[in-house]
Amino acid sequence: MPKALLSDRRxxxxxxxxxxxxxxxxxxxxxxxxxxxxxxxxxxxxLGSDRYAVTAHWPEAxxxxxxxxxxxxxxxxxxxxxxGHAELSVPLSHQTLMELMDFxxxxxxxxxxxxxxxxxxxxxxxxxxxxxxxxEQSILSEGRLVAEARxxxxxxxxxxxxxxxxxxxxxxxEKVTSPAPVLAHTVGRTHEREVLLAPSGLPNRWQLxxxxxxxxxxxxxxxxxxxxxLVEAAYQAAHAxxxxxxxxxxxxxxxxxxxxxxxxxxIDASVVPAPDEGVLHVEITGVQNGGRAFSxxxxxxx
Numbered sequence: 579m580p581k582a583l584l585s586d587r588r589x590x591x592x593x594x595x596x597x598x599x600x601x602x603x604x605x606x607x608x609x610x611x612x613x614x615x616x617x618x619x620x621x622x623x624x625l626g627s628d629r630y631a632v633t634a635h636w637p638e639a640x641x642x643x644x645x646x647x648x649x650x651x652x653x654x655x656x657x658x659x660x661x662g663h664a665e666l667s668v669p670l671s672h673q674t675l676m677e678l679m680d681f682x683x684x685x686x687x688x689x690x691x692x693x694x695x696x697x698x699x700x701x702x703x704x705x706x707x708x709x710x711x712x713x714e715q716s717i718l719s720e721g722r723l724v725a726e727a728r729x730x731x732x733x734x735x736x737x738x739x740x741x742x743x744x745x746x747x748x749x750x751x752e753k754v755t756s757p758a759p760v761l762a763h764t765v766g767r768t769h770e771r772e773v774l775l776a777p778s779g780l781p782n783r784w785q786l787x788x789x790x791x792x793x794x795x796x797x798x799x800x801x802x803x804x805x806x807x808l809v810e811a812a813y814q815a816a817h818a819x820x821x822x823x824x825x826x827x828x829x830x831x832x833x834x835x836x837x838x839x840x841x842x843x844x845i846d847a848s849v850v851p852a853p854d855e856g857v858l859h860v861e862i863t864g865v866q867n868g869g870r871a872f873s874x875x876x877x878x879x880x
Contacts, residue, residue: 607670608663609656612798616641619656630661632699641794643772646688647813647826648794651806654681654727658713661701672733676805679831681727685879688825694719709733746838749801754839756787765814766824774811782819786811786843803837812862812874815847820858820878828877837871856880
């Protein structure tokens with residue numbers, strides 16, 4: 579288990595017992611989804627002083643296919659958006675841009691016997707500037723701290739966003755195509771439809787597949803590849819270079835620019851030395867049109 583989780587377990591467990599249960603239901607609009615079944619959050623309440631309580635439910639099946647890394651990343655994403663819109667006056671009409679997503683997780687969280695049905699999330703907000711937030715989350719299962727996360731995002735008014743995006747503001751989804759995938763088991767997936775990587779002809783390099791029919795990642799039309807897609811692609815790349823298993827216990831993601839649908843995105847992954855013998859450290863980068871689009875550092879439990 580990451581040291582941060584060990585040090586804070588007792589403090590967060592005690593807090594849970596002192597907080598009244600949240601009482602409000604979560605509208606799908608607050609987490610930028612069209613499919614109500616894709617909403618993992620259930621209720622929230624304010625604790626005062628920029629602190630909030632959120633509850634979440636992870637279904638046994640459904641659009642996310644039971645993938646723990648995908649469920650966790652989606653929970654963190656939804657929690658950040660919910661509090662921004664519901665409590666901090668982030669306009670629903672504005673476009674949001676995820677700038678970083680980091681999380682650490684207990685290694686035994688991946689044991690099927692420990693898969694949670696319901697989660698309790700303590701959220702703390704730090705304002706980076708008038709149009710940017712840092713959302714920190716402590717995620718508990720049955721009173722036990724199992725994960726911690728932080729996410730930075732900013733927002734921009736519709737007219738300014740259209741000027742920023744220019745010709746990329748509209749995407750013809752019916753013309754978006756994807757190359758053939760690698761074998762699903764090589765990236766830790768069961769079905770071909772879940773695979774985000776295609777062969778490049780070079781070792782440890784892949785092309786991103788932008789299959790917009792994958793409703794777990796493309797719930798609705800967007801004009802760029804969502805950050806959640808890039809995090810999931812990084813996990814699959816890490817799995818490919820650390821096979822047979824990669825259980826990420828720490829993930830640090832930085833998003834440098836929009837990833838477009840009209841040019842290939844190349845993803846490279848490499849295992850680098852780690853000070854902890856029980857950990858494999860993987861560096862993943864994505865490059866489009868000659869420039870870095872995102873990077874992920876991932877520690878995987880051996």
